[in-house]
Amino acid sequence: MSFEWFVALRFLREGRIQTVLILLGVSVGVGVIIFLSALITGLQASLIDKTLGSQAHIVVQPPDEMPRLIVDGVVAGTDPAALARDPAALGEALTVRLEKPAQRPRSINQWPQVMREVEQVPGVIAVSPLVAGSAFVTRGVASRSVALRGIDPERFIRIIDLSAKMTAGVFRVAGTEAVIGTGLATDLGVRTGDRIRILTADGGNDIFTISGVFDLENQAVNDSWVLVSLKSAQNLLDLSGGISALEARVDRIFSAEIIAQQVARRTGLVADSWMKLNRQLLVGLKSQSSSSIMIQVFVVVAVALGIASVLVVWVVQKNREIGILRAVGTTRGQILRVFLIQGLLLGAAGWVVGVGIGTTLSLFFAGLATNPDGSPTFPVNLSGQLMLGTLVMALGVGLFSAMAPARRAANLDPAEAIHRG
Amino acid sequence: MAEPTVKAADTGSPVVLLEGVTRDFGETVVTRVLKSIDFRLGGGEFTALTGPSGSGKSTLLNLVGLLDRATTGRVCLDGVDTAGLDDTALTRLRGGSIGFVFQFHHLLPAFTALENVMLPGIARQGRPSAALRKKALELLDRVGLSDRLKFKPSALSGGQQQRVAIARALCLNPRLILADEPTGNLDTEASDQVFELLRQINREEHTAFLVVTHDLNIAARCDRIVELVDGRITSERAAAPGGG
Numbered sequence: 098m099s100f101e102w103f104v105a106l107r108f109l110r111e112g113r114i115q116t117v118l119i120l121l122g123v124s125v126g127v128g129v130i131i132f133l134s135a136l137i138t139g140l141q142a143s144l145i146d147k148t149l150g151s152q153a154h155i156v157v158q159p160p161d162e163m164p165r166l167i168v169d170g171v172v173a174g175t176d177p178a179a180l181a182r183d184p185a186a187l188g189e190a191l192t193v194r195l196e197k198p199a200q201r202p203r204s205i206n207q208w209p210q211v212m213r214e215v216e217q218v219p220g221v222i223a224v225s226p227l228v229a230g231s232a233f234v235t236r237g238v239a240s241r242s243v244a245l246r247g248i249d250p251e252r253f254i255r256i257i258d259l260s261a262k263m264t265a266g267v268f269r270v271a272g273t274e275a276v277i278g279t280g281l282a283t284d285l286g287v288r289t290g291d292r293i294r295i296l297t298a299d300g301g302n303d304i305f306t307i308s309g310v311f312d313l314e315n316q317a318v319n320d321s322w323v324l325v326s327l328k329s330a331q332n333l334l335d336l337s338g339g340i341s342a343l344e345a346r347v348d349r350i351f352s353a354e355i356i357a358q359q360v361a362r363r364t365g366l367v368a369d370s371w372m373k374l375n376r377q378l379l380v381g382l383k384s385q386s387s388s389s390i391m392i393q394v395f396v397v398v399a400v401a402l403g404i405a406s407v408l409v410v411w412v413v414q415k416n417r418e419i420g421i422l423r424a425v426g427t428t429r430g431q432i433l434r435v436f437l438i439q440g441l442l443l444g445a446a447g448w449v450v451g452v453g454i455g456t457t458l459s460l461f462f463a464g465l466a467t468n469p470d471g472s473p474t475f476p477v478n479l480s481g482q483l484m485l486g487t488l489v490m491a492l493g494v495g496l497f498s499a500m501a502p503a504r505r506a507a508n509l510d511p512a513e514a515i516h517r518g
Numbered sequence: 519m520a521e522p523t524v525k526a527a528d529t530g531s532p533v534v535l536l537e538g539v540t541r542d543f544g545e546t547v548v549t550r551v552l553k554s555i556d557f558r559l560g561g562g563e564f565t566a567l568t569g570p571s572g573s574g575k576s577t578l579l580n581l582v583g584l585l586d587r588a589t590t591g592r593v594c595l596d597g598v599d600t601a602g603l604d605d606t607a608l609t610r611l612r613g614g615s616i617g618f619v620f621q622f623h624h625l626l627p628a629f630t631a632l633e634n635v636m637l638p639g640i641a642r643q644g645r646p647s648a649a650l651r652k653k654a655l656e657l658l659d660r661v662g663l664s665d666r667l668k669f670k671p672s673a674l675s676g677g678q679q680q681r682v683a684i685a686r687a688l689c690l691n692p693r694l695i696l697a698d699e700p701t702g703n704l705d706t707e708a709s710d711q712v713f714e715l716l717r718q719i720n721r722e723e724h725t726a727f728l729v730v731t732h733d734l735n736i737a738a739r740c741d742r743i744v745e746l747v748d749g750r751i752t753s754e755r756a757a758a759p760g761g762g
């Protein structure tokens with residue numbers, strides 16, 4: 098063991114109160130940061146998970162048709178003759194309303210080729226065609242308005258893994274089979290094997306057999322989705338051979354917006370990412386993250402100041418001993434390193450205890466309340482990255498806070514320290 | 519007979535040589551504590567430094583021990599002018615050539631007797647070694663403390679602590695030992711023991727000694743007595759015959 102480590106360890110063991118105080122500071126700091134990060138990343142991950150459980154990362158659609166301009170009329174009191182002389186006044190004088198054309202299914206031209214193009218965009222890992230429109234489902238006297246979705250099952254499960262979400266039956270939409278959500282099934286009072294009739298405004302009218310019921314943990318989806326084969330939906334919605342959208346999955350969810358922009362550029366179609374469609378959620382997550390980072394920064398600063406002040410007092414108390422060490426041939430550099438090592442060791446030891454505190458706190462909190470399905474209401478995410486991050490932080494804070502006291506110790510005048518220390 | 523000892527000491531090259539050394543303290547009000555000191559300490563010489571309180575004895579010892587720098591004048595150790603050395607070089611020179619014994623138990627409380635004795639060596643080599651340990655064991659045996667190796671200073675008597683400090687001063691075989699009132703804090707018996715130990719080391723190792731003392735009996739047992747009054751050396755004389 099080197100001289101510096103030898104002396105540092107001995108000083109730490111001897112200075113019990115100071116050592117314990119600093120350890121306490123570092124461990125509480127590390128514990129709070131671990132707990133806070135684990136909770137917030139856990140909550141955010143589960144929120145995003147829930148959101149993306151029933152949503153594609155990117156939806157590619159044909160561009161909107163040009164909106165039509167509707168002139169409502171002339172505002173009372175305006176002289177038509179004056180307007181004729183000054184056309185610029187027209188803008189102020191008239192109430193202008195932009196009206197989107199009535200929504201009717203539009204189709205992506207040559208979609209198999211577009212799908213291959215989208216597949217080639219870097220970051221895209223799966224693409225699936227979708228025919229979507231509104232329809233009515235009737236069963237006896239019960240009738241419900243639903244979201245009809247025609248899909249290619251093999252491709253669709255790579256966007257949303259429905260086969261894992263089935264509560265009854267199987268996920269199969271071959272021929273005249275349909276899969277519906279639990280909410281709709283309860284509403285209509287139907288079960289697997291029952292038949293339903295699907296009607297559309299385009300004159301579609303057919304009987305389907307329910308092959309399975311799913312639960313995507315999203316009430317709106319569970320209440321309205323009716324999944325049928327691509328072909329059936331095309332027939333029902335009078336969209337022979339066409340599709341209404343392409344849905345895509347990407348490898349890194351937070352790159353979805355950038356990838357969506359690339360998709361839009363390549364295909365000339367409109368591509369919306371989940372991030373754009375859930376802007377409110379993202380803004381919420383972001384402000385949550387930044388307030389958590391603020392708290393963590395304050396914790397780090399407070400811990401660093403605490404360590405530094407305890408170490409400064411410690412150095413003052415040790416003046417005479419430092420002077421003696423210098424008298425017997427210890428260099429300034431050696432003294433400096435002794436105190437820096439003490440900082441590092443305190444950081445490392447505080448981290449170990451802090452990981453214990455943070456982990457215990459997180460797991461305790463996660464165990465406090467659970468959802469009906471047994472998953473925690475407050476999920477925590479204790480990642481290795483978090484542990485490594487806090488270790489680096491603890492060592493950094495230890496070293497940094499020891500800097501000023503160590504320099505002070507190294508620069509002591511030995512003669513004065515011995516005689517007056 | 520003091521005569522032969524003084525002669526033998528004078529024949530060696532000087533361990534310490536001070537020429538026109540002054541030391542000022544204070545920034546706004548400057549006090550000249552040492553006033554043009556010329557001083558020479560031969561190899562193996564055992565010299566007492568006496569004088570009234572506040573006359574500058576400790577200040578002079580700090581300069582000789584390279585713990586402090588002179589305001590003007592030359593301080594040479596083993597023929598090396600120390601003015602040109604940086605702090606690290608000064609520290610290395612101090613660690614290797616000078617041993618210190620202070621009035622108060624200046625041992626490190628966190629370390630055992632054995633570790634305290636080894637410290638100068640560990641600091642110099644960067645790490646402990648078997649040879650160092652062996653040397654420290656020998657030294658502690660020599661000062662009569664083989665049975666107190668694992669004791670912390672707080673568990674030792676004043677005289678025992680001072681003997682550990684002497685063993686520590688000898689750790690790196692210094693040519694010079696500086697002692698600031700080494701017996702000032704001890705009773706007569708312990709005082710005698712400690713002083714005898716110092717003299718014995720001086721005889722056997724030919725280590726030069728500069729010992730600050732108020733005790734006239736002890737001063738009389740040295741080779742030479744240097745008296746400092748108000749920052750000046752006022753007398754330098756051989757100790758009374760038969761004193762050593």
Ligand SMILES: Nc1ncnc2c1ncn2[C@@H]1O[C@H](COP(=O)(O)OP(=O)(O)OP(=O)(O)O)[C@@H](O)[C@H]1O
Nearest residue numbers: 513543544551569570571572573574575576577578
């Ligand atoms: N660092 C310092 N700053 C200011 N004055 C100092 C300093 N060190 C010593 N002095 C002054 O120098 C004078 C001599 O002090 P020194 O300690 O050398 O005396 P001394 O001879 O060792 O006295 P004693 O016998 O009491 O130990 C004193 O007046 C003291 O106040």
Ligand SMILES: [Mg+2]
Nearest residue numbers: 575576577698
């Ligand atoms: Mg003094």
